[in-house]
Amino acid sequence: MxxxxxxxxxxxxxxxxxxxxxxxxxxxxxxxxxxxxxxxxRPTKPRFVLEDATVYAFNLSSTGDTPSAAAPTPNTLTLTMQVTLSAFNPNNRIGIYYTKLDAYASYRGQQVSLATALPPTYQGHRDTAVWSPFLYGAAVPVSPFMLEILRQDKTSGGVLVNVKVNGRVKWKVGTWVSGRYHIYVNCPAYIRLAGDRDDAALGVAGPAVKFQLFQNCVVDV
CATH class of the missing domain: 1.20.5 (Single alpha-helices involved in coiled-coils or other helix-helix interfaces)
Structure with missing residues (x-):
């Protein structure tokens, strides 16, 4: 046993x-x-370039002091601009589906425009896609310290606006399509300021101003 x-x-x-x-x-x-x-x-993430920006308005309005009995009214920023974004797929064997992309503008870390949806796009091998969205922000409340920061930026001659893109992408190899991956794009745009010396309305106003940028963007997937 x-x-x-x-x-x-x-x-x-x-x-x-x-x-x-x-x-x-x-x-x-x-x-x-x-x-x-x-x-x-050898999968490689796409390369984004901010080619140009046409600025129609970039104004921060300050209401100044209000009576103590009334609630304080915040400073507001109005932004209207059109940007041209291009994306290049550097992969020789991988296609990219941009299934959902939203573009918006940010100033000093604060979102100052509504998100604009970009049309879904398929990007073939070593192909380029181009979008030209309008970015709007009407009287967006901003932090109290924004007025002083914009004054300083006006003294230096311009402001740094970040055009950002958030969304989802899929990779395509042959007939196989991957799951969705998050993509985050950050494109810095340096915009020269114009206007008078009135601190109650600082920024760009009047005829549209187009800036040729060709600025490389930071892409995270």
Whole structure:
């Protein structure tokens, strides 16, 4: 009886070792396939460029002091601009589906325009896509310190507005399409200020001003 139990124990251990070896071999094979696919395809995130920006209005209005009995009215910023964004797919074997993209403008870390939806786009191998959205922000309440910051920016001659894009992308290899991945794009745009010396309305007003930028953007996927 003792010899038979020892035989069965050895047999079980051999089965466990074989099962463990098979599992490790399977995991190694999967990792090898993933590594080979990565080596062959060399996936690279798209490159975004902010080509130009046409500014129709960039005004911060201050209401000044209000009576103590009334609630204080915040400073507001009005922005109207059209930008041209291009995206280049540097991959030779991978296509990109832009399934959902929203563009908006940010000033000093604060969103100052509504999000504008960009049309869904498929981008083939080494292809370029171009969008020209309008960005609007009408009397957007901003932080109290924004007036002083804009005064300082006016003294320096311009403001740094960030055009940002948030959305989802999918990768396409042959007939296979991946799941959705988040994409975040940040494009700095330096805009010269114009206007009079009235601090109650600082910024750009009047005829549209077009700025040729060709500014590379930071892309995270």
């Amino acid at each position: 003792t010899k038979e139990c020892g035989y069965h124990d050895d047999h079980r251990r051999q089965l466990l070792r074989r099962a463990l070896a098979a599992l490790l071999g399977f995991i190694f094979l999967i990792l090898l396939v993933i590594f080979l696919i990565w080596i062959i395809l």
